[in-house]
Amino acid sequence: MSSGLNNSVLKTLIYADIFGYPLKSNEVHRYLIKKKATLAAVAKSLTELTKEKIIVKSRDYYCLKGREKSVYFREKRKYCSGIKILKALKFCRLLFMLPFVKLIGITGTLSMENADDGDDIDVFIITSKNFIWTTRFFSVIFLKLFGLYRNPGTSDIRNKFCLNMFIDEGNLELINGEKDLFSAHEIAQMKPLFQRNNIYREFISINSWIKSFLPNFSPLYQFMDNNHKKLKGGVSDVNFLEVFFKTIQLTYMKRKITNEVIKDGYLRFHPLDLRPKILDEYYKKIKMLNIAKIPS
Known part of the structure; x- marks a missing residue:
């Protein structure tokens, strides 16, 4: 067994451990970092x-040595997550009634x-296209009516919906x-709940x-709810209200904007960007465990 594969397997477990998330052998294979390998080869390496x-x-x-308790927490969180996913399905199905919504998925x-x-x-x-601010406006209003919108700065976030990212069909590739x-990882692990016109497949293809980073990744489609496969007549790209909805929302947000990314057709509303922290911790753990010296 090559030391390269062993290194990649260990790196994959290190990344998952940051989230307290032990992996099964098929998951190690699916999320194997920067190494193409068969499931059998990964199982042998493990x-x-x-x-x-x-x-x-x-x-x-499988988990890092000394992290065996994470198995208990993963199974406990799976139960909690099941309840949240049912809630997400219920309310996202209603959000999906907006004809200009092409896909809704859960992340994180x-x-x-x-x-x-x-x-x-x-x-x-x-x-x-040209409906990103319109969609956000009606989505926020809808969730606020049910008391489910996560307001910035609030401490009570349990089961609240965080609309953390919007992109339009003309800007599917990450910036x-x-x-x-x-x-x-965020793209690979996203669970698409509802889609129209196979937009999920297009999104994955454009972000090839x-x-x-994850050469073994292949999309899983069985979680999809494809009740709305095609839009009758489609949605016109012409939206005279888009500028209006953009203006009122940006005016409201002006004094609250921190690390958000706001570009044409691309909105990311996560004031606390975890990317640098997660990646920094990942590289520190790799260095600490001195992966290069593991047996081959």
Whole structure:
């Protein structure tokens, strides 16, 4: 077994450990970092690393040595996540009635069924061209009516919906500067709930760069709800109200904007960008564990 594959397997477990998330062998294969390999080869590598006591197997999960308790927490979070996913399905199905919404997916820890009871629900939305601000306006109003919108700065976020990212169908590719391991994982682990006209497949295809980080990744489509496969007559790109909705929302946000990304057809509303922190912790752990010296 090559040391390169062992290194990649260990790196994959290190990244998952940052989130307290032990992995099954098929998950290690799916999210294997920067190494193309078969499931059988990954399974053999996991066995070798376990025998060398570099990693630990607990039930069907693999984790770093000393992190066995994460198995218990993963199973506990899976139960909490199941309840949240049902809630997401219920209200996102209503949001999807907006004809200019092309896709709704859940991201973050919930997409991996790793959310705690007190966590929120991160939502990713793809819209028709020239409808991104219109979509956000009606989505926020809808969730506020049900008391489900996560307001910036609020401490009570349990089961609140965080509309953290909108892109339109003309801007499906992630912007330069955000194409890294963190974003590759966010895309790969996103659970698409509803889509129109196979936009999810197009989104994955345009962001094929994620394969440079996760070469074994292939989309999973069985979670999709395809009740709305085609829009009758489609939605026109002409939207005279888009500028109006953009203006009133930007005016309202003006004094609150921090690290948000606001570009034409691309909105990311996460004031606390975890990307630098996660990647920094990942590289520190790699250095600390001195992966290059693990047995081959």
